[in-house]
Amino acid sequence: MKFFEKPSTDLADRVPPGQHLAKGFPVLTYGDTPLVKTEAWQFAVSGLASSKTFSWQDFMDMPQTEFTADFHCVTRWSKLDVKWRGIKVVDFLKEIDVDPTATHVMEQCYGGYTTNISMEDFVKEENFFAHTLFDEPLPSEHGGPMRLVVPHLYAWKSAKWINGLEFLADMELGFWEKNGYHHRGEPFAEERYSSL
Ligand SMILES: Nc1nc2c(c(=O)[nH]1)N[C@H]1C(S)=C(S)[C@@H](COP(=O)(O)O)O[C@H]1N2
Numbered sequence: 082m083k084f085f086e087k088p089s090t091d092l093a094d095r096v097p098p099g100q101h102l103a104k105g106f107p108v109l110t111y112g113d114t115p116l117v118k119t120e121a122w123q124f125a126v127s128g129l130a131s132s133k134t135f136s137w138q139d140f141m142d143m144p145q146t147e148f149t150a151d152f153h154c155v156t157r158w159s160k161l162d163v164k165w166r167g168i169k170v171v172d173f174l175k176e177i178d179v180d181p182t183a184t185h186v187m188e189q190c191y192g193g194y195t196t197n198i199s200m201e202d203f204v205k206e207e208n209f210f211a212h213t214l215f216d217e218p219l220p221s222e223h224g225g226p227m228r229l230v231v232p233h234l235y236a237w238k239s240a241k242w243i244n245g246l247e248f249l250a251d252m253e254l255g256f257w258e259k260n261g262y263h264h265r266g267e268p269f270a271e272e273r274y275s276s277l
């Protein structure tokens with residue numbers, strides 16, 4: 082089985098500074114886990130965009146893509162090669178009209194968690210809404226039925242139980258960002274805590 086391990090020099094390039102590799106896939110949630118059935122799930126677009134509500138079926142009718150991505154939590158664990166299935170953010174964006182003056186997005190969730198992201202970080206080809214984890218329906222503790230995954234930022238930007246996006250003209254801070262975490266959170270730059 083060793084033959085399938087990556088050379089350690091290669092791994093070192095993929096693990097951001099100050100991170101260690103997690104065994105398994107830890108669950109990191111502030112508060113209770115919302116239990117949302119797909120039949121009841123709704124997703125709302127608001128702010129500087131055509132306001133629109135999507136059902137579960139609407140998301141299933143969008144192009145479905147497989148993803149393999151590394152996952153980095155600011156509490157210093159990383160998990161490499163997580164396998165997901167879902168909908169690319171760029172494919173979702175074809176379904177809505179975003180006002181060109183929008184510069185930031187607030188990710189909104191069942192349970193009230195929020196996290197902010199710039200448009201530039203949000204519209205990346207590698208970002209996606211995930212409903213499947215390692216070929217199984219996304220478990221509720223990992224954000225099922227639907228979460229966002231933003232592989233190039235710390236995982237607190239990967240909102241679990243996502244149910245909406247608010248497009249904004251200026252940066253506003255989400256839950257952890259108001260509580261001292263960095264507004265962007267890029268792991269290779271170790272953007273852990275706010276310098277504002
Ligand atoms: N709604 C919501 N999303 C969330 C969180 C949360 O508490 N609530 N925690 C964040 C943090 S800090 C991390 S590290 C990842 C953890 O995802 P996991 O529990 O699937 O490992 O989810 C992020 N998304």
Ligand SMILES: [Mo]
Nearest residue numbers: 109154155237
């Ligand atoms: Mo985290």
